[in-house]
Amino acid sequence: MGTLFRRRRYESMRIMRTLIQGPLIVASLAVGLQLASAAAPLSANDLSLARRNKSNFEAGIKRRDSSCPQVANAVSTCDSSGACDFTCGPNLLKDRDEGKCECILEGCPAVGNSTRFCNASGICDFTCNGDRKKVGDQCVCDTEGGCPSCTPSMCPIVPNAISSCTSSGMCNFNCTRGLIRFAGKCNCNEFFCTTSAFDNASNAWCNNDTGSCDFACNSGTKKVGDNCVCDVAQCSSIANVASSSCPSANAPCDFDCAAGFKRDGRQCVCDDDQCPRVPHAAFSFCNDSGTCDFDCADRFIQKDRQCVCDPARCTDVVPNGASVCNSDGSGCHTTCNVGFRLAFGQCVCDVDQCPYITNSFTFCDHSGACGFQCYPGYRKENGQCVQGSIGAALCRVNECPVIANGRRICNSSGKCDFTCLDDFTKSNGKCMRTRCTKASQCPAVANASSICSRHACSFECREGFRNVNGVCVPKPAxxxxxxxxxxxxxxxxxxxxxxxxxxxxxxxxxxxxxxxxxxxxxxxxxxxxxxxxxxxxxxxxxxxxxxxxxxxxxxxxxxxxxxxxxxxxxxxxxxx
Missing domain, CATH: 3.50.4.10 (Hepatocyte Growth Factor)
Known part of the structure; x- marks a missing residue:
């Protein structure tokens, strides 16, 4: 009877502690029991039933029946149908088939600085650790000078916990984030294992393999221990990023987009307004692949991400010349044929550039093209001057007499002759200054009207032409x-x-x-x-x-x- 009274007083004290600790601990207790049951063949309902027996046991005492068979650690009773039944003592599991009450180690109450076990009587018991002795339901110091000193490294290792010592020199431990302490263990609880337990966590869950609270980090951070720290490599690997950095150790990495791109969330997207200007491009834009592109202006084509001159588009028709690309590809320009030079956008004859023909002299004809006249004793053949006949006497210009205001030549008969310079005329073997009485006496000039003024011949270019080195050439548009x-x-x-x-x-x-x-x-x-x-x-x-x-x-x-x-x-x- 005394033993039963002590048990009832012990259970009453446990019930009072449960009521004082409140609903949160009760919820934690239920979750902890559920985790414990996962590692043992016993079901969660069995563990829960064993813990509820403390109240059922007290109720059973009130309606016990001495006529029923007595079961160890139980109270015999009659059920509502009048059949014999029994109620197990606190923290014991009822085995109806075997007709006995079974002790469950996981359900035994945890006592500080002790080791739990089921004793020979089939009920929960404990032994004190170290230099401590059992006094009631506690383990107290067994020496005069107080309890021995505590060293965390010597404390029992509890998974997912950090060992520590209390001020009284007793081993203690603190569970890692997201876990709750119950029955001497650290158990994962879905109500505590959430993203709020970790900075920059995107998700958190109970890891059934390790029993710990696991988590995943937000973009821009990486997992290091129980923390999400900045990972600059995640930002530098983003497409079209110019630079990346860590604002702080525990903040997500930050980045700046390259030219032509703007930030959209955690990526860089093309921005029409920032696309770089390309020389000779009509306009720039963002293409379907999300990068800056451009269309070249007229007469240009795209090559190596630049707009360069397209020879096929240099189509201007230039007499005695052609329209070609500049050497740097910046546009089209006019180049003149051999014997011509560029003047006001046109290719005009330049006697200094006319090709040299042996045994001839060159000139610009009335059409503005290069021409040549073979020396006497030579004839034109395939654009060259060849000797007229074998054995014929050859005239040598440098041996002909010098005529003032004239040019020495060899005539077609192979004899020395001369032509007069401009404004002079041949008269009696001399070059006399030209004198005229009317314009018709003056030499004709292409695209010009002859003029006789003060007995001297001259000319005036027609409308749309102008005098360039004695030649009337078209005026530029x-x-x-x-x-x-x-x-x-x-x-x-x-x-x-x-x-x-x-x-x-x-x-x-x-x-x-x-x-x-x-x-x-x-x-x-x-x-x-x-x-x-x-x-x-x-x-x-x-x-x-x-x-x-x-x-x-x-x-x-x-x-x-x-x-x-x-x-x-x-x-x-x-x-x-």
Whole structure:
């Protein structure tokens, strides 16, 4: 009877502690028991039933029946049907088939500085560790000078815990984050194992293999021990990143995007407004793959990420010359054939550049082309001067007499002769200054009208021609190019004329000038919509892959453009 009374008093004290500790510990107790049951063949219901026996046992005492068989560590009772039954003592599991109460080690209460076990009587018991002795349900110091000193490294190893010593010199431990302490162990609890337990964690869960609270880190951090620390390598590996860094040790890595890209979350995406300007490009844009691209202006093609001159597009027709690409590929230019030189955009004859023909003298003919005349005693054959006949006497120019204001030659009969310089005429074996009484006496000059003034011959070039070194050559066409300010990435919201299909932004600008428009929008690489009337910046706004053009220069509109940032995208273009 005394033993039963002590057990009832012990159970009463345990019940009071449970009530004082509150619902949270009760919930933790249930979870801890569930974890313990996973490692043993006993079910969670069995463990729960064993712990509830402390109250059932007290109730059973009140309705016990001495006529029923007595079971060790139990109270015999009659059930509602009148059959014999029994209720097990505290922390014991009822085995109805065997008709006995079984001790469960995992269900035995934990006592500090002790080792639990099931004794020979089949009930929970414990032995004290070290120099401690058992007093009631506690282990106390057994020496006069207090308990022996505690060293954490000598304390029992508890999985997922950090050992420590209490102020009284007893071993203790603290569970790692996300775990709760129950029955001398650290158990994972889904209510405590959450992302809030770890900085920069994206997910947390109970790891059944290790019994620990495991977690995954947010982007930009990596797992080191129980922490998520900055991982700069994650940012440097992001596509199109210019630089990356760690703001602090425990913060996600940060980064800056490369030119032509902008930040969108944890990635760098193409930005039309930041695409770099490429020389000789009509406009830049973001292509379908998300990178900056560009279309080259007329007469240029894309090569090695640059716009270079396309020889096939240098199609200007130049008499006595050709249109070719510059050596640096920056555009087309005119080159003249041998014997010609470039003057005001035209290739004109230059006797100094005419090819040298042996035994001849060269000149520019009336058509502006190089010609040559063979010396006497020679004849033209396949563009060369060959000897006229074998054994014929040869005239040597340098042996002919010098004539003032004349040029020594050998005539067709192989004799010395001469021709007079300009403004002189041959008379009586001399070169006399030309005197005239009427224009018809003066020599004819191509593309000119002869003039006799003060008894001297001269000429006047016809309209559209001018005198260049005694030759009338065409005047260069007057420059009628007009400036157009191009704003890449912008458009007019004002409705314009019906779009026209053109081949380039230059053609769109020329069409705008021809129609005397105030502005135009070039889009889809071949659509030209002009605005007639109003202002050049009516309902002006940004628009990808659109070029807005306004007659004039960029500098003309610095003070009047509605969006100041558009000035950075402006470039000047000249069209006919």
């Amino acid at each position: 007057p420059c009628t190019k007009k400036s157009i300010a191009l704003y890449q990435g912008y458009q007019s919201g004002k409705r314009g004329q019906r779009p026209a299909t053109v081949t380039s932004v230059e053609a769109c600008a020329a069409y705008c000038v021809l129609r005397k428009c105030v502005s135009f929008d070039f889009y889809n690489r071949n659509q030209c919509e002009i605005q007639i009337g109003g202002g050049g910046f009516d309902r002006f706004g940004s628009a990808k892959r659109v070029v807005h053009g306004v007659p004039g220069k960029c500098s003309d509109f610095i003070g009047s453009i509605p969006i100041k940032a558009a000035g950075k995208a402006c470039s000047n273009l000249q069209v006919w």
